[in-house]
Amino acid sequence: MTISKSPVKTYDIVSTYQLNLKHQEIRQNGQSVFWVETNPLAIEIHNQSDDGPVIAACHTAPTSKNLPWTLGNPNYTSQAVDTWPVLQPEGHSTFGAPCTFDLNSRTYQWKRTHSKSLGGSLFASWNFKLVETSSVHGSAYKTHDGGEPLPLAVYITTPVVGSSISSSQHLARIDYYESVGEDLELASLVTVLGMVERLGNANAKGKRDMGNVGMGGSMGLGGLGGGVMGTAGGFGCGGPI
Numbered sequence: 445m446t447i448s449k450s451p452v453k454t455y456d457i458v459s460t461y462q463l464n465l466k467h468q469e470i471r472q473n474g475q476s477v478f479w480v481e482t483n484p485l486a487i488e489i490h491n492q493s494d495d496g497p498v499i500a501a502c503h504t505a506p507t508s509k510n511l512p513w514t515l516g517n518p519n520y521t522s523q524a525v526d527t528w529p530v531l532q533p534e535g536h537s538t539f540g541a542p543c544t545f546d547l548n549s550r551t552y553q554w555k556r557t558h559s560k561s562l563g564g565s566l567f568a569s570w571n572f573k574l575v576e577t578s579s580v581h582g583s584a585y586k587t588h589d590g591g592e593p594l595p596l597a598v599y600i601t602t603p604v605v606g607s608s609i610s611s612s613q614h615l616a617r618i619d620y621y622e623s624v625g626e627d628l629e630l631a632s633l634v635t636v637l638g639m640v641e642r643l644g645n646a647n648a649k650g651k652r653d654m655g656n657v658g659m660g661g662s663m664g665l666g667g668l669g670g671g672v673m674g675t676a677g678g679f680g681c682g683g684p685i
Contacts, residue, residue, distance in 0.1 A: 457617065552596070
């Protein structure tokens with residue numbers, strides 16, 4: 445897929461603490477717009493400041509393959525979390541499967557992309573595009589000539605050069621190709637951040653398990669079957685480029 449139009453909005457995701465990716469800022473044109481805090485339970489997006497009101501959150505504890513998320517100030521009781529919408533990997537095997545969520549009676553998917561015109565790379569596996577998968581006739585957004593939905597947004601991971609982490613490290617950017625509205629913008633931000641966190645945790649677990657195998661230990665489910673596939677049954681977002 446080749447996209448000729450320019451993004452209507454770009455957010456940069458920056459780590460603000462050296463050697464600590466749990467505190468991030470989402471910036472537009474160099475100005476902080478949102479603050480992201482990650483803890484063992486959840487990822488929270490704040491506005492106004494890093495301790496300002498929570499306006500979106502996702503529950504990242506690997507209790508299932510789905511990723512619960514919500515807009516507004518969250519209630520983390522199990523009864524409340526059970527009612528949250530979810531980012532759901534499709535199919536029984538989630539490796540290479542799109543990840544879907546619903547919002548305001550429409551359906552959206554995060555998919556991997558390697559498209560150079562979107563800023564992706566053939567060898568980069570953590571670049572994603574957001575598309576609407578509601579029926580073409582009911583979709584508010586345009587489709588490609590072949591019927592493939594045009595991306596509403598693209599998440600592009602910043603390549604890591606060397607091993608050093610600066611005090612203000614650029615982690616990724618999100619380009620929006622349509623004006624999607626506040627709710628979808630927040631939903632897309634919190635779901636992709638939660639997805640990347642899950643993938644990172646799964647990748648680290650897979651490497652640890654592989655190390656245990658190399659040292660004669662037993663290989664758990666997070667070994668060869670884990671890696672970037674994800675935790676608790678796998679978590680990945682593939683699909684056509």
